Amino acid sequence: MSSEVDNNRRRFLTAGTMVVGAVGMAAVAVPFLKTWSPSARAKTAGAPVEANIGKLQPGQLIIVKWRGKPVWVVRRDEKALATLEKVVDELRDVESDESVQPEYAKNWHRSRKKEFLIMEGICTHLGCSPTYRPEITADFQGGFFCPCHGSKFDFAGRVYQGVPAPTNLTIPPHYFVSDDVILIGEDGVA
Numbered sequence: 312m313s314s315e316v317d318n319n320r321r322r323f324l325t326a327g328t329m330v331v332g333a334v335g336m337a338a339v340a341v342p343f344l345k346t347w348s349p350s351a352r353a354k355t356a357g358a359p360v361e362a363n364i365g366k367l368q369p370g371q372l373i374i375v376k377w378r379g380k381p382v383w384v385v386r387r388d389e390k391a392l393a394t395l396e397k398v399v400d401e402l403r404d405v406e407s408d409e410s411v412q413p414e415y416a417k418n419w420h421r422s423r424k425k426e427f428l429i430m431e432g433i434c435t436h437l438g439c440s441p442t443y444r445p446e447i448t449a450d451f452q453g454g455f456f457c458p459c460h461g462s463k464f465d466f467a468g469r470v471y472q473g474v475p476a477p478t479n480l481t482i483p484p485h486y487f488v489s490d491d492v493i494l495i496g497e498d499g500v501a
Contacts, residue, residue, distance in 0.1 A: 359496030360375055361488065361492055361493070361494055365492075369386050369389075370445050372385045375495060382483055383432045387420075391445065394447060394454075395465060401472060402469045403470045403471065403472045410478045411478070411481040411482070413485075413498055420467055428468065429483065429485045429495065434480070435478045441457040451463065452466075454466045462475050464479070468480030468482070483495055483496065
């Protein structure tokens with residue numbers, strides 16, 4: 312036998328070992344890295360949802376489920392919009408400074424279009440679901456009432472003073488895809 316080193320063979324074996332090692336590492340790394348990605352179920356749960364509002368009549372409310380929460384879409388009529396100024400002195404956070412809503416909803420009607428209110432249907436006190444009360448009476452100018460602990464909200468989801476709920480109802484990100492369709496879960500374009 313020859314004691315000479317075959318450098319070509321050594322390079323070939325070294326390169327082959329490196330290739331096999333790299334393939335093995337990739338085979339181990341790919342499934343490991345995939346576990347860091349959210350599952351299809353998680354992606355679906357947090358995905359934006361579309362709602363068709365084309366047939367929604369003034370005064371009506373529809374409920375859309377987004378991220379496991381009820382999101383209310385209310386088409387306010389002129390009477391409901393008129394009450395928003397009447398109750399200002401009775402509200403805790405009129406300017407919505409302490410509440411959760413996108414910047415474009417920080418206005419007197421808390422929405423992109425004053426006719427449509429899009430908000431989460433969960434009380435900010437302990438997470439109960441308020442009821443929609445469109446009737447205007449001498450005692451209540453209409454809006455939303457939480458039966459669990461008596462919190463009241465106006466037709467913009469602003470909380471009244473002297474009730475357990477600490478802040479206004481939450482406005483989720485949303486935008487109008489068309490006159491008849493809204494997308495809840497993304498800010499999009501106005």
